[in-house]
Amino acid sequence: MPKISVRQRQLIRREALSPEECDRASQLIARRLTQLPEYLAARTVALYSPIRNEVDISALLPAALGAGKRVVFPRVRDAEIDFLVVTSLAQLLPGRFGVAEPLAGEVVAVAQIDLLVVPGVAFDGSGHRLGYGKGYYDRVLARLKKQTAVGVAYRVQLVDALPTEEHDQRLNVLVTEETIQRFPD
Ligand code: ADP
Ligand code: MG
Numbered sequence: 332m333p334k335i336s337v338r339q340r341q342l343i344r345r346e347a348l349s350p351e352e353c354d355r356a357s358q359l360i361a362r363r364l365t366q367l368p369e370y371l372a373a374r375t376v377a378l379y380s381p382i383r384n385e386v387d388i389s390a391l392l393p394a395a396l397g398a399g400k401r402v403v404f405p406r407v408r409d410a411e412i413d414f415l416v417v418t419s420l421a422q423l424l425p426g427r428f429g430v431a432e433p434l435a436g437e438v439v440a441v442a443q444i445d446l447l448v449v450p451g452v453a454f455d456g457s458g459h460r461l462g463y464g465k466g467y468y469d470r471v472l473a474r475l476k477k478q479t480a481v482g483v484a485y486r487v488q489l490v491d492a493l494p495t496e497e498h499d500q501r502l503n504v505l506v507t508e509e510t511i512q513r514f515p516d
Contacts, residue, residue: 334494338461341453344487345384356485356508357387363506364388364448369479373445375401377414380423380431385450386483392420403439406432412467414439441474449482449502458482458501458514459493472500479503486510 348356364370376395381387395402396418403414407427415436417423423431449468453461460482462468472480482502486509493499505512 359508361388377444377447455493
C-alpha cells in the first residue's frame with residue numbers, strides 16, 4: 332500500500348480517538364517515557380506540541396525542568412525545524428500548520444539534543460515512521476548521531492510494515508500506552 336493511503340487511513344484512526352482516550356493514553360506514554368534510562372540521562376530533551384490528536388507529552392515540560400533538564404520545542408523554518416529553548420508552555424503560540432511553537436528563544440543545535448521525542452502518523456515494528464509527508468523529522472533524524480530518537484504513539488497508530496524510501500529514518504525506541512519497543516541499529 333502506498334504511503335499516501337497508509338497516511339490517510341492512519342490519520343482517520345487517530346482522529347477518531349476521543350479526547351478522553353487521547354488524554355489517558357498520553358499520560359501513560361509520558362510516564363513510560365520518563366522512565367527510560369535515556370530520558371533520565373538526557374540533559375537536553377526535545378518535546379513537541381500536538382496537533383490533530385497527536386500524543387500529548389507537552390505536559391512533561393515542568394517535570395523535565397524540575398529535573399534540571401533543558402527543554403526545546405520545534406519551530407518550522409522553511410524546510411527545516413529549529414529547536415528553541417522553552418521554559419513555559421505559555422511561550423508556545425500557533426505558528427505554521429497551526430502547531431504551537433516558541434515565538435522566540437535560544438536556538439539549540441540538533442547535535443545538542445540528547446533525547447528527541449518524535450511524533451508521527453504511523454509506526455511499524457522495525458522502527459519506521461510515517462509523518463505528514465513533508466519529511467521534516469526525517470531531515471532532523473538524519474543528523475542525529477549517538478542521541479536517542481523516541482517515537483510516541485497510540486496503539487492504533489501501529490501497523491505491520493510501513494512502505495519506506497531511502498531517506499526515511501528509523502527510531503531507536505517507540506513508546507505506546509502499552510509497550511516500549513527498542514530497535515537495534
Ligand atoms: P514523512 O516522513 O513526513 O512521512 P516522506 O518520508 O514521504 O514524509 O518525505 C517527504 C519528502 O521529504 C520526500 O520527498 C523527501 O525527498 C524529503 N526528505 C526526507 N528526508 C530528507 C533528507 N534527509 N534530505 C532531503 N530531503 C528529504
Ligand atoms: Mg519519511
